[in-house]
Amino acid sequence: MLNNTTLLIALRASRWQNVLRAFIIFILSLCLALFLGSQGFGSAPRHTEILWDTQGVPHIYGNNNRGAFRAFGWAQMQSHGNLLLRLYGQARGRAAEYWGEEYIDSDKWVLTMGVPNRANSWYKAQSPTFRSYLNAFADGINAYAKAHPELIDDEVEIVLPVKPEDVLAHLQRVLNFTFIVNPEQVAGMTDKGSSAGSNAWAIAPKRSASGNAMLLANPHLPWSDLFLWYEAQITAPGIDAYGATLVGIPVLAIAFNDNLGWAHTVNTHDGWDTYELTLAGDGYRFDNRARAFETKTHSLKIKQDDGTLREQPLLVKSSIHGPVVAEKDGKPVALRVVGLDRPGVLEQWWDMARSQNLNQFESALKRLQLPMFTVMYADREGHIMHLFNGQVPVHSQGDFAYWQGTIPGDTSKTLWTKIHPYRDLPRIIDPASGWLQNANDPPWTTTFPPAIKPGNFPPYMAPRIMDFRAQRSARMLAEDEKISFDKMVEYKHSTRMELADRILDDLIPAVRKQGGKLGQRAADVLEAWDRQANADSRGAVLFAFWVEQMDLEQAFSKPWQEGSPLTTPDGLADPKSAVAKLEAAAAKVEKTYGSLDVAWGQAFRLKYGNVDLPANGGDGELGIFRVVEFAPTPDGRFQSIVGDSYVAAVEFSKPVRAMVLTSYGNATQPNSPHVGDQLQLFARKQLRPVWRTRQEIKAHLQERKVF
Incomplete structure (x- = not known):
């Protein structure tokens, strides 16, 4: 039994041991903190940084979200600076002023559609937080241009400095006035269907060889211009997502994280209509009354060969339906397009990438800010979903075929003013079949036995067709009871006709x-x-x-x-x-x-x-299923111009298994080694592994930028 003196000595010794132990731990912790704080790979950085891997993919680590957006702007400039600035110049409606006569039609379209003015109003309508993110993205673009003027073509520098409103103007030009409707469609050169395409699959655990849900994202777009995909990883507080977006867009549009992912396909969505107007004096007739056109005159400036500017007026007349865009049988034709009153597309995409489960993901979808595109979804919990997403006008009459034509514009009975809410859209979660597919076919054929009944929806929602690519897509899934990840990749590359x-x-x-x-x-x-x-x-x-x-x-x-x-x-x-x-x-x-x-x-x-x-x-x-479209060349052969652009095959295992490819490489800048550098893999029908952890990225590090 210890006496008091012995006990006191023991307590003092123990106390000094604890103090010494605490001091040693403090010193070791301080050394570790100093080591990691020097921007080592052991933890998230104290500053924002871009880690470029050997495939030219930027892995952005933001110490805050604004830092991540700023770094993403910098990264896009490093990879696609000339293209990005040219696209933003077109979105301003000033491309002819910058680069000459060949851009007149582009400027007319952008100005007639009111893109620059609407971009200003969209910017003001952003939440203060997301507005700061757009500011940061534009700041990153401008910072890169200031730091590396020698890497930017002289002829596109005139677009600088970029404003956040330019980002929103570009977004409108891409989504509303290219994907939903473009000038060639309005002019009658093509039908209302889009030439852009995609494949997407979602496979539930019951049909997966591993018992994990799987996702296949596979857009098919032209290999140039505003259609180019840009692959990236964005990690910041509340987000760690890998995927791709179109050049100039500041958030990922197709992406996955540790818990879920989604793909988009162009859906059979009717988001625009043309209305034939009956003239009444200087105006038009509507509901048995004469109405005056709203008019606005723009001054087009057109750069001449000698560098001078020629000015040309552009008169834009608008009816209650929208701007007048054509003439048919001597009558003006006005255009109405969905989504022009919904400025939250980018923030919705951002929140989709931040979501961690189906409920969170659907909460973002329910905002219906994204004007079109099928959403194909899969997650770690085993859920799969197909949503016929879009802002679908509410009509009082007509089927899908009726709304493909030019509509009488003299009555309010044909003028749509509302869109269907989320609950009205064709959607299926966890079908009995265990698989979902879309190859730009209507939602009725997403799986078999059919899980979405067309009779439960208005006849104008979508047509009732299924083309051969969609049939091939469904056949591969239906005929394989247990699909492995490797088999899914093999199916993705199928060229069987x-x-x-x-x-x-x-x-x-x-x-x-x-x-x-x-x-x-x-x-x-x-x-x-x-x-x-x-x-x-x-x-x-x-x-x-x-x-x-x-x-x-x-x-x-x-x-x-x-x-x-x-x-x-x-x-x-x-x-x-x-x-x-x-x-x-x-x-x-x-x-x-x-x-x-x-x-x-x-x-x-x-x-x-x-x-x-x-x-x-x-x-x-x-x-x-493996889509590539070709254009003839003078030597009698054919050259790829459209098709498989970005591919992501994802299995929601622990950890996530993913393989990707950006067919034409992740850059267009002349100084970049990544122009076309993935095409060899494409030709061999191969994907490349995704590097997502800092350890993997360090092993394949090409360049590092710390802000």
């Missing part, structure tokens, strides 16, 4: 019966062909040339049927004509390439910058 599978069993017998010698040789090639569009596929060129001569809407004896969505259309409507066109196609192929069985990759090329490779993939109209 659903159209060939559907029609060759009718075409080849017709040729054997009716064709001449050339036709028989062509049939031999088609019989031996693997029905794919790989670089070494022989027969694909001949088949594609034949399809080019066919009117596919009239080619089949049995049209597409809702009750047989994956096996129709089918049968040749006019076998004799089809055989004659095959022989004509065969003659053209043989004359051009010297052989009927020319390899696909000899005729079709993947070309970007200085890279030129044999192609795989083809037009979605052929029923190919």
Whole structure:
């Protein structure tokens, strides 16, 4: 038993041991803090920084959100500075003033649509916090230009300094006045459908080999201009998201984090309408009364070859429907577009990327600030979702086909003023099938058995169709009971032509019966062909040339049927004509390439910058999931211009497994080594691993910028 003196000595010794231990811990902690505070890779930095990996992807670590936005502006300038400034100049409606006559039509469109003025009002309508983020993004752009003027083309420097309103003007030009509607559509050069496309899949745990939900994001856009994707990671308080956005947009538009992710596809959404007006004196007639046009005159400035400016007036007349954009049979035609009163698109995307579960994600979606695009979603908890997202006008009459035409504009009965709320939109969560797909088809065919019934929605919501690419997409998912991550990546690169599978069993017998010698040789090639569009596929060129001569809407004896969505259309409507066109196609192929069985990759090329490779993939109209569209070149070959742009395959395992590719590389600046540097992987049908942790990034670090 201890006496008091012994106990006191023991307590004092223990106290000094504790003090000494605490002092040692303090010194060690101080050393560690000093080490990490020197911007080491052990923890999040005290300052904002950009870590550039060897693929040219910026990994942004912001000590606050404003710092992250500023760094993202800097990063976009480093990768795409010339393009970004040119796009912002066009969004101002001053491109002809900066760069000459070829931009007159662009300026007319932007000014007629009221983009610059609306950008100012949208900026004022932002929340104070998000407005500060836009300011920071613009500051980052300007800071880069000031620090590296030698890396920016002289002719685009005139756009500087960039203002946050320019960002919002660019956003409008991209979303509302390119994706929703563009000048060519208004002029009648194309129909109301968009040429832009995409694929997206969501796979539930019940259909996943690993038991984890998986997501496939795969937009198909032109490989140039405002359609270019920019890949990045953004980490800041409350966010750690990886994905891509279009150049000039300050937030990620397709992304994933540790808990969830989403993809977008262009949906069969009708977000614009043209109205034919009946003139009444100097105005127009509406509800049996004459109304005056609202008018505004802009002064277009156009740069001449000698550097002087020529001025040209632009009179914009607007009715209650919107601006007058064309004339039909001597009558003015006015344009009405959704989304012009909803300035919160960027903040919604930002909050989608910050979400950690389905409830949070849907809370952001319910704002309906994003005017169009399907949303395909998957998360770690195993939920999958397809939302036919968009600002869909509420109509009192007509089906989808009716609203594709020009609408009488003399009555309020046809003038829409409201959009459907979120609860009205086609949507499915966790279908019984365990999978969801969209390949720009209407929501009714997102899975089988059908999970969204078209009869439960207004007839103008979406058409009732399913093309061959969508059928191919659904077929791959439906026929595989347990899909592994690697198999999903393999399916993503499938070049099998659903159209060939559907029609060759009718075409080849017709040729054997009716064709001449050339036709028989062509049939031999088609019989031996693997029905794919790989670089070494022989027969694909001949088949594609034949399809080019066919009117596919009239080619089949049995049209597409809702009750047989994956096996129709089918049968040749006019076998004799089809055989004659095959022989004509065969003659053209043989004359051009010297052989009927020319390899696909000899005729079709993947070309970007200085890279030129044999192609795989083809037009979605052929029923190919791996989409690449081509333009003819003077040497008789074809060059890639549209198609698979950004791909992200994600499995919500612990940790998340992800592989990606930005087809044309993550930069366009002439000094960058990343122009076209991923095209070799594209040609080999490969994706690259995502580097998200600081340890992974350090192992593949190319450059570091600390702010």
